[in-house]
Amino acid sequence: MLREPNKADLINAYEIVKQYAHRTPVLSSEQINEIAGCKLFFKCENMQKVGAFKFRGAINAINQLDDEAVKKGVATHSSGNFAQALALSAKMKGVPAHIVMPRTAPQIKKNAVAGYGAKIYESEPTQEAREALLDKVVTETSATFIHPYNDYDIIAGQGTATLELIEDTDKLDIIISPVGGGGLLSGTLLSAHYFSPETKVFAAEPAGADDAFRSIRDDKIYPSVKPNTICDGLLTSLGDKTFPIIKKYVNEIITVSDEVTIKAMHLIFERLKIVVEPSAAVTLAIVMDNPEKFAGKNVGLILSGGNVDLNKLPW
Amino acid sequence: MLREPNKADLINAYEIVKQYAHRTPVLSSEQINEIAGCKLFFKCENMQKVGAFKFRGAINAINQLDDEAVKKGVATHSSGNFAQALALSAKMKGVPAHIVMPRTAPQIKKNAVAGYGAKIYESEPTQEAREALLDKVVTETSATFIHPYNDYDIIAGQGTATLELIEDTDKLDIIISPVGGGGLLSGTLLSAHYFSPETKVFAAEPAGADDAFRSIRDDKIYPSVKPNTICDGLLTSLGDKTFPIIKKYVNEIITVSDEVTIKAMHLIFERLKIVVEPSAAVTLAIVMDNPEKFAGKNVGLILSGGNVDLNKLPW
Incomplete structure (x- = not known):
């Protein structure tokens, strides 16, 4: 939108x-x-x-994708709840999910995201490193970037x-x-x-x-x-x-x-x-x-x- | 019953x-x-x-009392949840409540029982002391003893x-x-x-x-x-x-x-x-x-x- x-x-x-x-x-x-x-x-x-609540936004955003975007998947960077929300929403809709997570994120959160079938990319924990890796992932996969809130x-x-x-x-x-x-x-x-x-x-x-x-x-x-x-x-x-x-x-x-x-x-x-x-x-x-x-x-x-x-x- | x-x-x-x-x-x-x-x-x-769950039994038991018993009130001994459940039920039905509690019971529980308007009687923490004090209270008040579970x-x-x-x-x-x-x-x-x-x-x-x-x-x-x-x-x-x-x-x-x-x-x-x-x-x-x-x-x-x-x- x-x-x-x-x-x-x-x-x-x-x-x-x-x-x-x-x-x-x-x-x-x-x-x-x-x-x-x-x-x-x-x-x-x-x-x-x-x-x-993050699941609500994630499932709504994934439902707006057209057929082409559904095939290419979604991507985001998040250390926490939004990573899981997007990964679960993507799994429910059969959409590939690419999630950049700081390598310092708790293992339990990485496990949860991986458990929903998303592909995890580990970055250095700075904002710059996360965004740079996300750009790379989006370029390579043509996935749709979904911002956690904006x-x-x-x-x-x-x-x-x-x-x-x-x-x-x-x-x-x-x-x-x-x-x-x-x-x-x-x-x-x-x-x-x-x-x-x-x-x-x-x-x-x-x-x-x-x-x-x-x-x-x-x-x-x-x-x-x-x-x-x-x-x-x-x-x-x-x-x-x-x-x-x-x-x-x-x-x-x-x-x-x-x-x-x-x-x-x-x-x-x-x-x-x-x-x-x-x-x-x-x-x-x-x-x-x-x-x-x-x-x-x-x-x-x-x-x-x-x-x-x-x-x-x-x- | x-x-x-x-x-x-x-x-x-x-x-x-x-x-x-x-x-x-x-x-x-x-x-x-x-x-x-x-x-x-x-x-x-x-x-x-x-x-x-203790509230369910307490409110049901108090509802079975006849008018005479309602006036005289209810009594029990309890260190915990049943004391609060009976005290709240009695308050809701306008019935006096006499609760024997061991003096070692946590202050927060005593406060809760007192907050519902029940009268607290402190006993030594043994089963015998609790029962003896309860007998005395029942004799003096003619309150109906309500057992917590039996x-x-x-x-x-x-x-x-x-x-x-x-x-x-x-x-x-x-x-x-x-x-x-x-x-x-x-x-x-x-x-x-x-x-x-x-x-x-x-x-x-x-x-x-x-x-x-x-x-x-x-x-x-x-x-x-x-x-x-x-x-x-x-x-x-x-x-x-x-x-x-x-x-x-x-x-x-x-x-x-x-x-x-x-x-x-x-x-x-x-x-x-x-x-x-x-x-x-x-x-x-x-x-x-x-x-x-x-x-x-x-x-x-x-x-x-x-x-x-x-x-x-x-x-």
């Missing part, structure tokens, strides 16, 4: 994604509501295939989580999405805009990686330089496709310390009895940190994923 | 419980199915109110989890329930017997607390003496009401080491993205330990609870 997704594009993505993805549950906890002072509805993308089909796919959340709840006053590169946030904003226009959308960002906050404030994309946060899914910079959508529709980007995010993550484990990664808990963290903003409201939270090292929980 | 629950009693319990309890989700994971070699359906009582109304209430599981799945070849005192197992057996009679029921028991296994084998109740297991919900002995039901209906009691249970618990956290206690994971552990018994079958697992100390996870 060459332009910002519109309402029909989002419905189209929804029709595609629902054939392949889990319709993840929306959970609530009276005890968390008491602590937070508002009614919270947690959209559990930690229970999505590959353990994160891509309109990816954005439309990620938006389907919010569309389901809106369908499965009564009127939400606010929806909160984490922001890293902005793919999930952009999809959330577009779905809320077209399907629940009275709902405000807030973005949650780690204070130690606040490039999106500063980018929107100053109206120019700041790259994410030396981010310092445990939210390892939120380290990337906004792109030229996500920035304008966020600029246009976001109500506010709110930053929060890792300390509060860890408390929020613990509360989610303890009360909702689910496993989430820090990058997901950041949404509850901004509610806990700013109770006056959310008091008495109906608030939807996008729990982006649950891929966390269980041997290194941060408490 | 003065006799073993029949089909009508179970339906009656179901009608009561559904007004107060969560209808907990049934989850599946293709990756766990691949590892296990069968199709597993996890009934998530870790997501039940107070984080365990009680037909409790058993009928616990059986509603299995009734929901049967409704929410295609035909199950096998259902697996953990066994401690036998309340959950008895309810599981009765619900399967009346609502899915072709389904076999297996019980999962820690090898370090195998009194139920030995009791059924030798046809007499062995008390649980010095149990040695991390499954802290499965330390109690069978009762004179649970033993005959288990004897009559159980297909087999299978014991398993804590080592395998910890692996199963880790796999549930990692793949289902949910928090369970060891006493719940023991069900998956017997599948992993005995793959030939379950190969290719549809197997329902009752995940009994999720109340685990997140600071002391056993891996």
